[in-house]
Amino acid sequence: MATLDSKIPPGPLADKWRNHKANIKLVNPANKRKYEVIVVGAGLAGSSAAATLADLGYRVKNFVFHDSPRRAHSIAAQGGINAAKNYQNDGDSVYRLFYDTLKGGDYRSREANVHRLAEVSINIIDQCVAQGVPFAREYGGLLANRSFGGAQVSRTFYARGQTGQQLLLGAYSALSRMIGAGAVEMHTQSEMLDLVIVGGQAKGIVVRDLVTGAIERHAADAVVLATGGYGNVFNLSTYARGSNATAIWRAYKHGACFANPCYTQIHPTCIPVSGDYQSKLTLMSESLRNDGRIWVPKKKEDCAKDPNSIPEADRDYYLERIYPSFGNLAPRDVASRAAKRVCDEGRGVGPTGLGVYLDFSDAIKRLGENGVRERYGNLFDIYHEITAESGYRTPMRIYPAVHYTMGGLWVDYNLMSNVPGLFVLGEANFSDHGANRLGASALMQGLADGYFVIPYTIGDYLATQKPGSRPNADGAEFKAAEENVRAMTKRFLDIKGREPVSHFHKRLGKIMWEGCGMARTKATLEKALREIPALREEFWQNVLVPGSADTLNQSLEQAGRVADFLELGELLCLDALTREESCGGHFREEHQYPDGECKRDDEKFNHVAAWEYQGKDKAPLRNAEPLNYEFVKPSVRSYK
Amino acid sequence: MVAENTTKNLSITLRVWRQAGPKAPGRFVDYQSKDLNPNMSFLEMLDVVNDELTLKGEEPIAFAHDCREGICGTCSCTINGKPHGPGHGVATCQVYLRAFRDGDVVTVEPFRAAAFPIVKDLITDRSAFDKIQQAGGFITARTGSAPDANALPVPKGDADRAMDAAACIGCGACVAACKNASAMLFVAAKVSHLGLLPQGQAERDRRVLAMVSTMDAMGFGNCTNQYECSAACPKLISHDFIARMNADYLKASWRSVFKPEPASSAGGAG
Ligand SMILES: Cc1cc2nc3c(=O)[nH]c(=O)nc-3n(C[C@H](O)[C@H](O)[C@H](O)COP(=O)(O)OP(=O)(O)OC[C@H]3O[C@@H](n4cnc5c(N)ncnc54)[C@H](O)[C@@H]3O)c2cc1C
Ligand code: FES
Numbered sequence: 001m002a003t004l005d006s007k008i009p010p011g012p013l014a015d016k017w018r019n020h021k022a023n024i025k026l027v028n029p030a031n032k033r034k035y036e037v038i039v040v041g042a043g044l045a046g047s048s049a050a051a052t053l054a055d056l057g058y059r060v061k062n063f064v065f066h067d068s069p070r071r072a073h074s075i076a077a078q079g080g081i082n083a084a085k086n087y088q089n090d091g092d093s094v095y096r097l098f099y100d101t102l103k104g105g106d107y108r109s110r111e112a113n114v115h116r117l118a119e120v121s122i123n124i125i126d127q128c129v130a131q132g133v134p135f136a137r138e139y140g141g142l143l144a145n146r147s148f149g150g151a152q153v154s155r156t157f158y159a160r161g162q163t164g165q166q167l168l169l170g171a172y173s174a175l176s177r178m179i180g181a182g183a184v185e186m187h188t189q190s191e192m193l194d195l196v197i198v199g200g201q202a203k204g205i206v207v208r209d210l211v212t213g214a215i216e217r218h219a220a221d222a223v224v225l226a227t228g229g230y231g232n233v234f235n236l237s238t239y240a241r242g243s244n245a246t247a248i249w250r251a252y253k254h255g256a257c258f259a260n261p262c263y264t265q266i267h268p269t270c271i272p273v274s275g276d277y278q279s280k281l282t283l284m285s286e287s288l289r290n291d292g293r294i295w296v297p298k299k300k301e302d303c304a305k306d307p308n309s310i311p312e313a314d315r316d317y318y319l320e321r322i323y324p325s326f327g328n329l330a331p332r333d334v335a336s337r338a339a340k341r342v343c344d345e346g347r348g349v350g351p352t353g354l355g356v357y358l359d360f361s362d363a364i365k366r367l368g369e370n371g372v373r374e375r376y377g378n379l380f381d382i383y384h385e386i387t388a389e390s391g392y393r394t395p396m397r398i399y400p401a402v403h404y405t406m407g408g409l410w411v412d413y414n415l416m417s418n419v420p421g422l423f424v425l426g427e428a429n430f431s432d433h434g435a436n437r438l439g440a441s442a443l444m445q446g447l448a449d450g451y452f453v454i455p456y457t458i459g460d461y462l463a464t465q466k467p468g469s470r471p472n473a474d475g476a477e478f479k480a481a482e483e484n485v486r487a488m489t490k491r492f493l494d495i496k497g498r499e500p501v502s503h504f505h506k507r508l509g510k511i512m513w514e515g516c517g518m519a520r521t522k523a524t525l526e527k528a529l530r531e532i533p534a535l536r537e538e539f540w541q542n543v544l545v546p547g548s549a550d551t552l553n554q555s556l557e558q559a560g561r562v563a564d565f566l567e568l569g570e571l572l573c574l575d576a577l578t579r580e581e582s583c584g585g586h587f588r589e590e591h592q593y594p595d596g597e598c599k600r601d602d603e604k605f606n607h608v609a610a611w612e613y614q615g616k617d618k619a620p621l622r623n624a625e626p627l628n629y630e631f632v633k634p635s636v637r638s639y640k
Numbered sequence: 641m642v643a644e645n646t647t648k649n650l651s652i653t654l655r656v657w658r659q660a661g662p663k664a665p666g667r668f669v670d671y672q673s674k675d676l677n678p679n680m681s682f683l684e685m686l687d688v689v690n691d692e693l694t695l696k697g698e699e700p701i702a703f704a705h706d707c708r709e710g711i712c713g714t715c716s717c718t719i720n721g722k723p724h725g726p727g728h729g730v731a732t733c734q735v736y737l738r739a740f741r742d743g744d745v746v747t748v749e750p751f752r753a754a755a756f757p758i759v760k761d762l763i764t765d766r767s768a769f770d771k772i773q774q775a776g777g778f779i780t781a782r783t784g785s786a787p788d789a790n791a792l793p794v795p796k797g798d799a800d801r802a803m804d805a806a807a808c809i810g811c812g813a814c815v816a817a818c819k820n821a822s823a824m825l826f827v828a829a830k831v832s833h834l835g836l837l838p839q840g841q842a843e844r845d846r847r848v849l850a851m852v853s854t855m856d857a858m859g860f861g862n863c864t865n866q867y868e869c870s871a872a873c874p875k876l877i878s879h880d881f882i883a884r885m886n887a888d889y890l891k892a893s894w895r896s897v898f899k900p901e902p903a904s905s906a907g908g909a910g
Contacts, residue, residue, distance in 0.1 A: 388679075
């Protein structure tokens with residue numbers, strides 16, 4: 001049984017982080033360079049952490065599977081980043097951002113973590129502006145804001161539709177500066193394939209050089225994983241194709257607990273699927289919901305008609321109807337399920353019937369076509385590119401798609417997992433979003449973790465490690481990990497079956513979407529839990545991985561990632577089956593109010609489920625970390 | 641969530657550059673690709689071709705890709721002689737088959753430039769771009785030392801211009817499109833983004849000198865104002881930024897009393 005000590009500092013909510021920083025152990029400046037830290041990942045979380053730790057004086061090695069740190073999936077975030085600056089004077093505050101995030105997460109996150117996130121959000125914007133991130137500005141030269149789902153204030157900072165790109169390039173520039181200065185040793189196209197534990201602590205990793213196929217061992221005093229989310233377990237998603245769970249999954253198999261894997265987010269505004277060759281789904285930023293109105297026909301017969309010909313009286317603006325106070329800006333999970341419901345009723349539109357309209361005709365009347373173009377032009381262009389339709393002429397068609405994973409490796413307040421020395425940042429951890437993440441808060445969390453949390457909290461661990469006590473990468477544990485990686489690689493190549501890796505990924509994705517997608521039931525989950533092990537079995541018998549281990553081999557890379565998804569998918573469904581309540585992104589049809597809203601069971605499930613690996617073919621152990629609400633009283637989440 | 645394939649099909653002959661490794665000889669190989677849906681993306685077609693090759697026991701075509709929505713800068717094919725192919729202001733991953741006609745022969749090559757050596761098939765090594773960034777493509781701002789973000793208003797026009805330049809995705813199409821394989825547009829975009837902002841002034845001279853000297857050292861060619869770079873840029877970054885950088889470079893050279901530091905030590909941690 002794992003020990004799950006959240007290490008939440010005592011004292012009043014607003015003082016916890018300050019007191020913690022004051023009490024935390026420090027590493028003296030002269031000793032910092034004696035410690036080596038491995039950071040895996042260079043998305044917002046990884047690059048901000050690597051740059052900041054190096055600037056503090058630690059020796060940092062940074063690993064990414066991409067060919068440049070600038071290509072991490074964070075680059076694709078469009079809409080924006082939240083911060084409690086209250087620059088709009090509209091009543092925002094640290095407390096309100098804290099409260100919105102906690103409520104948005106359906107009261108399934110830790111109060112102390114979320115409050116810290118809201119506190120440091122303010123510093124993030126300062127830091128980014130100082131680095132030259134070109135946020136949108138008003139004519140007076142001050143920063144502009146927009147509003148996002150789940151909030152009634154304007155606290156989202158943005159850089160056109162490319163906020164993630166600009167924030168990542170800011171962090172990448174800080175990282176580049178440190179690489180240029182020799183303070184960070186950068187390893188691109190290096191995929192972490194195993195974690196090395198020495199004496200119960202994380203002390204290194206084994207990586208494969210994706211260009212030469214060489215397997216390398218790297219030792220360190222601490223290991224930081226910032227490897228992103230695991231949404232590609234569904235195959236079709238808004239994630240980049242390369243995003244994967246291998247780093248966190250292999251850490252899980254070394255004893256790091258995996259928390260709340262079933263908390264996955266389905267984003268309401270994505271371009272619908274068009275064919276079975278489809279490789280990814282494209283998100284249309286949620287900011288579109290500021291001005292676009294979502295509707296479906298009231299009558300099934302109208303679904304195939306030209307939408308412009310359907311009179312106002314025959315349209316059902318269902319979000320505005322059901323949620324009058326938040327309307328089209330209802331949180332993502334709520335908006336996605338509402339779309340699913342109307343499509344299930346047979347009122348979906350488009351060739352598949354899996355689509356709803358996002359209509360800008362009112363906005364065009366109000367702002368003019370140019371006004372709309374100014375705000376969302378690039379998104380309309382994306383839509384046109386993909387569908388060959390104009391969103392200015394006819395309503396866009398959208399449908400929900402897998403977008404984000406709130407679950408991840410369990411971490412304490414210091415962002416350390418239950419394996420000492422193993423820290424987890426960004427989307428890879430489970431920490432701040434509970435059962436549902438609000439828009440524009442993943443970027444905030446990634447940068448909070450990397451710039452403002454880990455630089456302090458890693459010291460608390462390193463101060464307990466004697467400088468120079470780092471094990472040698474030639475030790476037995478390292479050799480065993482390397483052997484493990486080599487054996488797995490060989491196994492993939494030796495199967496020589498009849499189906500390419502991609503077929504298994506597609507089939508897994510279908511099982512996951514049907515069994516554990518937007519709405520889950522005991523029956524669908526049990527079915528998925530029968531199908532996944534069978535598919536996994538088939539994979540290990542029948543996968544066909546061409547090429548060799550000692551060159552660039554994309555099929556081999558893919559095989560390793562899909563093999564991990566085939567295990568993680570099962571844990572995800574198991575977690576969903578065990579959590580017999582509905583909360584945020586986890587919707588169990590058995591647990592809902594008559595109006596279709598999530599019915600939590602605070603009595604039984606007001607806790608984090610942290611799964612612990614017990615060995616191959618053994619059922620994992622479900623540990624629970626109780627969530628103690630001291631400052632906010634969980635209530636039924638209402639956006640009406 | 642799979643759609644009916646209602647649209648008409650098309651067939652294409654792909655003429656693809658195959659090269660087993662950096663030192664191996666390369667050649668074009670033809671592949672027939674049939675029954676394609678025009679709504680399919682170009683890279684999805686390569687996925688399908690690769691699954692077919694795999695099933696036939698051949699090695700699939702190695703190609704770089706990740707986000708598949710035109711922002712990460714990973715994808716990098718020259719299609720029918722044009723970096724990123726037939727579209728305007730799009731990356732390879734944003735090319736859809738409706739841009740081609742039934743029966744077309746389509747050549748697919750890697751981005752070609754001496755500074756981007758071929759790794760395998762359609763994949764090149766573009767790490768030279770990272771080296772240029774490391775030499776000076778940043779504003780030194782130690783974490784935690786920043787003033788309030790609204791303490792320094794930035795005129796909207798300057799911020800917008802900076803954003804125009806900052807939109808670069810670092811794909812290298814500009815280099816591949818240039819007959820001299822010059823990286824001027826890439827470097828100018830970063831120099832201009834940071835140089836247009838008040839925060840970027842302190843290091844402005846050092847930045848442009850260090851980035852340009854590293855660019856030269858990495859083996860990129862000279863700019864002779866052909867402007868093929870802007871035309872091929874998936875973000876349509878304007879070549880005006882090159883003129884801006886040249887002016888910056890000249891001024892910085894006059895002002896500088898020090899020689900630009902080499903890439904490894906420029907922008908030290910101090
Ligand atoms: C289309 C889209 C739009 C979004 N828009 C927004 C938005 O507007 N606002 C918002 O707040 N959030 C948004 N999000 C969510 C947000 O972008 C992500 O949650 C966040 O960027 C994740 O950052 P990260 O640093 O944790 O991981 P990532 O950016 O995914 O980085 C992962 C890093 O880990 C490396 N890596 C992974 N595995 C390995 C391994 N085994 N070995 C070596 N390296 C490895 C990768 O190379 C990469 O560098 C969006 C997400 C998507 C998909
Ligand atoms: S794959 Fe990211 S830009 Fe094309």
